[in-house]
Amino acid sequence: MTILDLNETILSPKNIRECKTEKELILYLKLNLLAQALNKGKNFEYNTITITDEEEKDYTLNIGTINNNNVEEKIPIPFCLENAIKYFSTKKEEKYELNYNINFENIIISYGLCIKDINFNGSVYFRNTTLQSTVGFYDSNFNKLLVFSHSNFYKMQGLEFDNIKFNNMLSFAYCNFDGRVEIKNSKFNGISFFIGNTFHSILIFSKKCELNNIICFYISNFKSNLEFKNTIMNTIMYFRGSTINKLLFNKIEFNDNNSILSIDNNFIENNFYDSLFNYLLEDEKKEILKDINKKNNEINKMHFYNIRITGKIDLQNIKVKEADFKGSIIDGGLINPVNFKVHKFDNRESALFLKQQAYARNNAIDALEYKAKEIECHKNDLIKDWQKNKDFKTFGDIVSIGLSSLYSDNGQNWIKALAMTILITAFCFTVFYIPDLTQSNIIRSYYKNLFTELIKYFIPTDYSLIIEYAKSALNLF
Numbered sequence: 001m002t003i004l005d006l007n008e009t010i011l012s013p014k015n016i017r018e019c020k021t022e023k024e025l026i027l028y029l030k031l032n033l034l035a036q037a038l039n040k041g042k043n044f045e046y047n048t049i050t051i052t053d054e055e056e057k058d059y060t061l062n063i064g065t066i067n068n069n070n071v072e073e074k075i076p077i078p079f080c081l082e083n084a085i086k087y088f089s090t091k092k093e094e095k096y097e098l099n100y101n102i103n104f105e106n107i108i109i110s111y112g113l114c115i116k117d118i119n120f121n122g123s124v125y126f127r128n129t130t131l132q133s134t135v136g137f138y139d140s141n142f143n144k145l146l147v148f149s150h151s152n153f154y155k156m157q158g159l160e161f162d163n164i165k166f167n168n169m170l171s172f173a174y175c176n177f178d179g180r181v182e183i184k185n186s187k188f189n190g191i192s193f194f195i196g197n198t199f200h201s202i203l204i205f206s207k208k209c210e211l212n213n214i215i216c217f218y219i220s221n222f223k224s225n226l227e228f229k230n231t232i233m234n235t236i237m238y239f240r241g242s243t244i245n246k247l248l249f250n251k252i253e254f255n256d257n258n259s260i261l262s263i264d265n266n267f268i269e270n271n272f273y274d275s276l277f278n279y280l281l282e283d284e285k286k287e288i289l290k291d292i293n294k295k296n297n298e299i300n301k302m303h304f305y306n307i308r309i310t311g312k313i314d315l316q317n318i319k320v321k322e323a324d325f326k327g328s329i330i331d332g333g334l335i336n337p338v339n340f341k342v343h344k345f346d347n348r349e350s351a352l353f354l355k356q357q358a359y360a361r362n363n364a365i366d367a368l369e370y371k372a373k374e375i376e377c378h379k380n381d382l383i384k385d386w387q388k389n390k391d392f393k394t395f396g397d398i399v400s401i402g403l404s405s406l407y408s409d410n411g412q413n414w415i416k417a418l419a420m421t422i423l424i425t426a427f428c429f430t431v432f433y434i435p436d437l438t439q440s441n442i443i444r445s446y447y448k449n450l451f452t453e454l455i456k457y458f459i460p461t462d463y464s465l466i467i468e469y470a471k472s473a474l475n476l477f
Contacts, residue, residue: 002056002088004034006047007038016107017075022084025077029061029084036060053090056099057122061088061130064105074130075106082115095119101144104129115140123168126151129456133180136160147171153179158201161186172197182206188213194220205231209451217242228252233311239263246301259311262390263299263318303346304328315340325350338372 012027019025036059039051041232051059053080063084064075084204094117101122112133123145132154132160138161153159158179164186181199184207194213205211206229216238217226225246232253239262249261304313306327313335324346335357345351352376354434358367385391 001053001090002030002033002051004030004037006034006044006049011033020078022079022081023407025063025079025081026086026087029088031225032062033059053099057101060101060103061085062103062105062128064103064107066103066105073165074106074108074128076110078109081109081113085115085118089118095140097121103127108132109135110120112136113140118147119143123147125149130154131159134158136162137164139163141165142168142170143167145169145171147173148175149173150322151175153177153181158182160184166190166192169193169229177201177203179254180204183209185209188215192216194218196220199226200222202227204229206375208232211235211237214238216240222247224242233259233261236260244300245296246303247299248301248303248304249307250303252304252307254307254309254311257311257353260314261311262314289311309335312336314338319343322346322349323354325353330357337366338363342365342370342373345373345377348374348381351377391456 009027009031012031013019014025014028014031016025016028019028033051034049036169037051040058042049052374063077063081085098085102088100089098089099096118099121101124101410102120103125103451105125105127106129108130109145110132113131113135116138118140120140121144124142124147126148127150130149131151135153136159139244140163146166147169148171150173150287153176158387159177159181161183162185165186166186168190170190170192173193175197177197177199178201180201181203183205187210189212191213194215196218196314197220199220201223202225204225204227206227208230209228210232212234214236217240218238219241220243222242222244225248226244227246227248227250229248229250231251232255234255237260247263247273301317301322301324302320303324305324308329308331310331315336316338317341319341321343323342326347326349333356336352337354337358342351343352351370355367355374357371358364358370374437
């Protein structure tokens with residue numbers, strides 16, 4: 001419950017730019033709440049207005065200038081904000097209860113933000129905000145929306161969530177992260193969206209994070225690593241049209257067969273989550289959807305380490321420069337690679353792993369492609385072994401695989417195989433067909449029959465005998 005005293009607010013700053021201390025900010029927020037209460041039809045009682053605990057959820061703590069359009073000149077906040085936030089909270093047992101919505105908009109937070117032991121029962125928004133120091137949320141619960149939009153996190157400054165429950169939607173949209181972002185020991189109980197962001201440093205989920213609801217990564221640029229370590233998957237994860245330097249999954253737990261990790265470039269119009277993304281996408285940026293299906297998820301390196309797959313992993317319409325599945329096993333789940341193009345596998349086990357899964361899904365085409373990659377990895381292993389042991393059997397195997405690669409790309413290029421067959425055959429035939437040029441009795445007309453004789457060599461059946469037989473025995477001519 002908050003009691004707003006008219007006499008107290010008379011002395012408060014009329015503009016947030018005038019706030020130089022936390023105390024002045026609290027007075028300014030009271031004045032702003034008073035204006036909201038009057039707009040809602042509340043009346044003074046002895047120069048005071050009371051906002052009950054139940055009514056607080058309909059009010060907003062506006063820290064910044066409220067503007068639907070982004071402004072270039074942001075307001076610097078030259079002090080800490082934690083005490084001002086706790087001032088409007090109620091201490092219950094071990095945590096503070098904050099029923100108000102909070103809107104950080106068009107401001108520069110230069111002293112950092114460290115939020116601890118707060119239950120946020122209202123929505124929290126960071127809009128067009130610049131954060132010049134470390135921001136951290138610890139041992140808290142977000143029961144309504146948490147939204148970061150058009151915000152900039154300065155270089156060498158991080159964003160950290162530790163022991164957080166996201167009980168409603170979490171959204172990062174069109175933000176720029178120069179520093180590290182780490183989410184650990186947290187539970188995602190609501191849908192999470194990462195839309196149109198740029199991460200210059202690592203984004204990592206670690207220390208038993210529980211993904212209990214949909215998490216989607218759309219058209220974002222991860223210039224460093226996107227990592228999931230010791231994370232529990234109870235839900236569906238989507239990747240659409242993103243660029244990722246290194247995507248790493250290490251010791252991921254799939255709790256049941258309904259868990260799905262979907263890395264697929266195709267935007268599906270009738271898919272509920274893709275449709276929700278379309279709804280959340282800003283109107284002026286909906287043109288992106290026209291090109292999203294033309295742009296693959298571009299992943300430089302993809303690593304699945306020590307994963308026991310009990311759910312489903314969809315790898316579709318993706319181009320990966322380097323992939324590693326070493327130590328991962330199927331345990332009641334499946335991995336479904338479709339049009340999953342890998343330039344290089346880190347090891348033979350990874351190519352063998354995907355080849356077996358493609359065969360299990362009756363996908364012979366992709367299975368043959370993975371087989372060719374497996375053979376190439378095997379050749380690299382043999383070369384390393386030859387450099388150590390100088391074993392001639394190993395050398396023979398290397399030459400054999402090399403010739404197979406030269407002839408048909410290890411069975412992947414039938415056009416190359418056909419061309420090589422024709423060229424080699426024609427070359428050998430020509431060499432043995434031409435008589436010794438040192439002989440004096442060479443007849444020039446002999447060479448006029450070279451092409452016809454070559455055709456007869458390719459088609460060895462003597463049709464003249466068949467015609468003679470048809471004439472004499474079958475009376476066909």
